[in-house]
Amino acid sequence: MQKLRLFVITVSHFCVDSYATMLAPLLPLLKVNLGLSLAQVGFLGSIVSICNISQPLMGLWADRMAWRWLIVGGLALATIFSPLMGLAPNYLTLVGILALGGIGVAAFHPQVFSLAGELSGPRRSFGLALFIFGGTLGLGLTPLWAPAYTNSFGLAALPYLSIPGLLFLLLVYRTVPLGNPNFADGKSTAQWRRLGDQAGPLVLITAIVILRSVSGLGFGTFLTLMAQERGLGLVAGGIPLGIYNIAGVVGALVVGYLADRVDPKPLVWGSLLCSVPPLYAFIYVEGTLASYSLLFLGGGLLLSSNSIMVALAQEFSPENSGLVSSLPLGFSWGVASLALPLIGHLGDQIGVAETLKYLALLPILPAGLALFLPGRSTAKDAAL
Numbered sequence: 001m002q003k004l005r006l007f008v009i010t011v012s013h014f015c016v017d018s019y020a021t022m023l024a025p026l027l028p029l030l031k032v033n034l035g036l037s038l039a040q041v042g043f044l045g046s047i048v049s050i051c052n053i054s055q056p057l058m059g060l061w062a063d064r065m066a067w068r069w070l071i072v073g074g075l076a077l078a079t080i081f082s083p084l085m086g087l088a089p090n091y092l093t094l095v096g097i098l099a100l101g102g103i104g105v106a107a108f109h110p111q112v113f114s115l116a117g118e119l120s121g122p123r124r125s126f127g128l129a130l131f132i133f134g135g136t137l138g139l140g141l142t143p144l145w146a147p148a149y150t151n152s153f154g155l156a157a158l159p160y161l162s163i164p165g166l167l168f169l170l171l172v173y174r175t176v177p178l179g180n181p182n183f184a185d186g187k188s189t190a191q192w193r194r195l196g197d198q199a200g201p202l203v204l205i206t207a208i209v210i211l212r213s214v215s216g217l218g219f220g221t222f223l224t225l226m227a228q229e230r231g232l233g234l235v236a237g238g239i240p241l242g243i244y245n246i247a248g249v250v251g252a253l254v255v256g257y258l259a260d261r262v263d264p265k266p267l268v269w270g271s272l273l274c275s276v277p278p279l280y281a282f283i284y285v286e287g288t289l290a291s292y293s294l295l296f297l298g299g300g301l302l303l304s305s306n307s308i309m310v311a312l313a314q315e316f317s318p319e320n321s322g323l324v325s326s327l328p329l330g331f332s333w334g335v336a337s338l339a340l341p342l343i344g345h346l347g348d349q350i351g352v353a354e355t356l357k358y359l360a361l362l363p364i365l366p367a368g369l370a371l372f373l374p375g376r377s378t379a380k381d382a383a384l
Contacts, residue, residue, distance in 0.1 A: 002119040006127060008175050009071075009112055009119070010134035015168045016075055018138035019082035020048050020105045021245075022158070023098065024221055025143035025238040026085075026150060028228050033155070034091055038352075042221065042344025046337035047095060051102030052109070053334030055326035059110035068111045068178045075172060077104025079165030086150075086158030106334075113325040115176070117314050124314065128307040129256020133249050136303070140246035143224070143238035198316040201374050202327055205309050208373070209328040211366040212272060213336035216302055218343050218359040219244060219279070226352040230286065243292050244299040251304030264308045269370035272363040275301035279360035283353055302363060312373070 023030075023044060031041055058070060082101035088094035113128070120127020150158070223241045255267050279298035285291045309328040317324045347355045 002121070005176060006116065006119045006131065008172060009116060010131050012071070012075055012108075012168055012172045012176075013112065013116075013131060013134040014138040015165050016078045016105055016108050016138075017135035018142050019078045019101060019161075019165060021139045021142045021220075022082060022146050022161075023048070023085060025146045025224055025241060026155070027221075028224055029147075029150065029155070030085075030094070031225075034088075034094070036091065038225070038344040038348045039341055040091065040344075041225070042341040042347075044094065044098065046217075046221075046340040047098040048102035048105055048337075050334050050337055051099060051106045052329070052337075053331055054103075054106050055110055055329060055331045055334070056323055058107050059114075059323035059326035065111075068115060068176075070107045070111045071115070071176065071178065072169065072173055074104045074106070074108025074112075075165070075169050077101060078108065079104075079162050079169060083158040083161040086155035109329055110323065110326040113310060113329060114314075117311070117325070123260055124311045126256050126260050126307075128310055129252045129259075132252050132256070132307050132310075136245060136249040136252060136306075139220075140242050140244075140249055143241035143245065147238045201316060202313060202324060204369060204372060205313055206327045206332050208268070208366040208369050209309055209332035210336050211369070212302065212305075212363060213333045214339045214343075215279075215359045215362040217333065217336055217340060219299070219302075219356060221340055222343070222347060222352050222356060225347070226356060229352055240292065240295055243296050247296040247298075247300035248303030248306075250296075251300030251302075252306050254300075255304040256307040259308045259311070264305075264312065265370065265373045268305045268308055268373060269367045271301045271304045272367035272370060275299075275363050276361060279363075280357060283357050283360065298360070 027041055027044065030036065030044070036044070061070070078101050081097055081104065084097045084101075085094055088097055113131070116128055116131040117124050120131075149161075153160075220241065223244060224238060227238075227240055251271070255271060258264075259267055275298045277298075278294040279302065282291055282294040282298060285294060306328075310325055313324040313328050343355060343359070346358075
C-alpha cells in the first residue's frame with residue numbers, strides 16, 4: 001500500500017465530495033429563498049447524482065487515456081462551480097450550476113477509484129475503504145460546517161470556499177502519479193468487450209447498489225427537511241445528516257477491514273438487512289441521544305458495503321477498472337437519484353417522516369439480491 005499517495009488522493013476525494021454535498025444541508029434555506037416545492041427540492045438533490053449516470057462513459061474514456069487528466073479536470077469543475085450555488089438568482093440558474101459541478105464529480109471518480117485500487121496493493125478492500133473514508137468524511141462534516149458558515153457569512157460568500165479546493169488541486173497535480181499503467185506502446189490494454197463474460201455478476205452488483213442507494217440517497221436528501229418539520233433550525237437540522245454520513249465512514253472502514261480477511265458476501269447482505277430495524281425505529285424516536293444512536297447504527301450498516309462492491313467489480317475486470325468502478329459508484333447512484341423527485345412528491349403528499357419509513361424498509365430487497373453474489377475467489381478466477 002502506497003500510503004502517502006493514497007493519503008493525497010483521499011484528501012482530494014474529501015474535497016470533491018464536500019463540494020458535491022454542500023447542497024443538502026442548505027436545501028431548507030434555498031427552498032425558502034427561491035420558493036421551491038419538495039418535488040423541486042428532490043430534483044435539486046438528484047442533479048449531481050444524475051450527472052453520475054455518465055460515469056461508465058467517463059470510465060470507458062478514462063481507461064483509454066495515457067494520463068489521468070479527468071482526476072484534475074473533475075476536481076477543478078467541482079471546486080469552481082459547486083460553491084457558485086450561493087449566487088444563483090433563480091431555480092434554473094441553480095440547476096445549471098449544480099449540473100456543471102456534477103459533471104466534475106462524475107469525471108473525477110472513475111479514474112481516482114481505479115488509482116486508489118492500484119495504490120492499495122493486495123489490501124484493496126481496506127485501501128478503498130480508507131479512500132472512501134475521505135469522501136464520506138467530507139459528506140459527514142459538510143452538513144455541520146456549511147450551515148454555520150452560511151449563517152455567519154451568507155449564501156453570497158459560498159464562492160470563497162473554492163480557494164481551499166484550488167490549493168488541493170495543485171497538491172494533487174504535483175504529487176499524484178497521473179500515468180495510466182494499463183497504457184503501453186501508445187495503446188490501452190483495456191478490452192471492454194471482455195466484460196460480456198462478467199456481465200451477470202456486474203449487473204447484480206449494480207442492481208444491489210442502485211436499490212441500496214435509493215434508500216441511502218433518500219435519507220441523505222430529506223433528513224434535514226424532516227428536522228425542519230420537527231422545529232429544528234438550519235444548523236441543528238444539519239446534525240442528523242452529519243451523524244448519518246459519519247456513520248457511513250465508520251461502517252465502511254470496519255467492513256472494508258473485515259472484507260480483506262473473511263468472505264465479503266455475508267458482510268454485504270448482513271449489513272443491509274441489519275440496517276432496517278434501527279433506521280425504521282429512528283423515525284419514531286425523537287429523543288436526541290436515542291434517535292441519533294439509532295441513526296448512527298442504521299446509517300453505518302446501510303452505507304458500509306461501498307468498498308466491498310467496488311473491490312468485487314475491480315477484481316472481475318482489473319484492466320477495465322475505471323469502467324467497472326463506475327458501475328457500483330456514480331452510475332448506480334445516478335440511476336437511484338432518479339427516484340428522488342418521486343420521493344419528494346410522496347413527501348409532499350404524506351410528509352417527510354412517513355416517506356422515510358418506506359425508505360427504511362427498502363434495504364430488505366438488495367439484501368435478498370446479495371445472497372446471490374459470487375464469492376471473491378470466483379471474481380479472481382473470472383479475471384484470469
